[in-house]
Amino acid sequence: xxxxxxxxxxxxxxxxxxxxxxxxxxxxxxxxxxxxxxxxxxxxxxxxxxxxxxxxxxxxxxxxxxxxxxxxxxxxxxxxxxxxxxxxxxxxxxxxxxxxxxxxxxxxxxxxxxxxxxxxxxxxxxxxxxxxxxxxxxxxxxxxxxxxxxxxxxxxxxxxxxxxxxxxxxxxxxxxxxxxxxxxxxxxxxxxxxxxxxxxxxxxxxxxxxxxxxxxxxxxxxxxxxxxxxxxxxxxxxxxxxxxxxxxxxxxxxxxxxxxxxxxxxxxxx
DNA sequence: CGTTATGTTCGATG
DNA sequence: GCATCGAACATAAC
Numbered sequence: 193x194x195x196x197x198x199x200x201x202x203x204x205x206x207x208x209x210x211x212x213x214x215x216x217x218x219x220x221x222x223x224x225x226x227x228x229x230x231x232x233x234x235x236x237x238x239x240x241x242x243x244x245x246x247x248x249x250x251x252x253x254x255x256x257x258x259x260x261x262x263x264x265x266x267x268x269x270x271x272x273x274x275x276x277x278x279x280x281x282x283x284x285x286x287x288x289x290x291x292x293x294x295x296x297x298x299x300x301x302x303x304x305x306x307x308x309x310x311x312x313x314x315x316x317x318x319x320x321x322x323x324x325x326x327x328x329x330x331x332x333x334x335x336x337x338x339x340x341x342x343x344x345x346x347x348x349x350x351x352x353x354x355x356x357x358x359x360x361x362x363x364x365x366x367x368x369x370x371x372x373x374x375x376x377x378x379x380x381x382x383x384x385x386x387x388x389x390x391x392x393x394x395x396x397x398x399x400x401x402x403x404x405x406x407x408x409x410x411x412x413x414x415x416x417x418x419x420x421x422x423x424x425x426x427x428x429x430x431x432x433x434x435x436x437x438x439x440x441x442x443x444x445x446x447x448x449x450x451x452x453x454x455x456x457x458x459x460x461x462x
Numbered sequence: 463c464g465t466t467a468t469g470t471t472c473g474a475t476g
Numbered sequence: 477g478c479a480t481c482g483a484a485c486a487t488a489a490c
Contacts, residue, residue, distance in 0.1 A: 194469085195469095197467055198468075200487080224486090237465090242486080251468095251469080267468090268469050269467065270486095270487080270488090271469095285487090300467050303486085303487060303488070304467085304485085304487050304488080305487075306469055306485070307464085307469080307484050308470095345468050345479090346478085347480090348479095348480090354469095354475085360483085362470070364467095364468060364469085365468050365479050410468095445481080446480075446481065446482080447483085449467090450467095450469095
């Protein structure tokens, strides 16, 4: 679930449910998710405090704590948040649970355990330490900074979009959608894109991510809500291009599958 | 049993 | 240094 649009929706969910409530107790269901911290260390930092505000950078959710410091959440492939009133409703794969004094609970869920929950003193320092590039939706990430990310690199365009150190937030699914909308083959090389192609790509990064947020990324109804002409609802075995009806093609690299339309996104003859 | 999955990292290799 | 590839991590679904 968690690429930039999904994490943005999770951020809003957390804001709507869990801000400004005293955290009475922290329950760590599986300490492996905490990386280098011990469960007692982690709990001690949070108990008695509250979530004050949140921000997102790429796929990371950062939650400011009363007093000082931040809770950091990364969701891997299967991470999610759930707020509920009764502990009996605690969903499966609850790895960390915050019990609020008012009675509600916020759980960080993660089936595959590929994410991370941690603490940071400073949000900016955390972003630097994680070697994250600019958030893909940050207005400061403009066409000029996009050009400089491309500058001097000769890579497959899809690999570039997903490189979190160049721009943060895009994963395998939304990279496919962005490339489809920009009509670029996943293996098109960045050093061979002309000016118009680069501009189209940049515009679709913004457009696709904003559209996914507006349509409620992460919700089950996302695929129905996306505009006509979006690839994601067809992005599966047997899917067809929403624009021309051609059977979608797939290719694999780095263990990930790309879906694309061989007609609308022709192979640039690498 | 084999394959696949919205992520990231590490080692090997060119 | 740059880029790619496969494997690993961990878990479940098909």
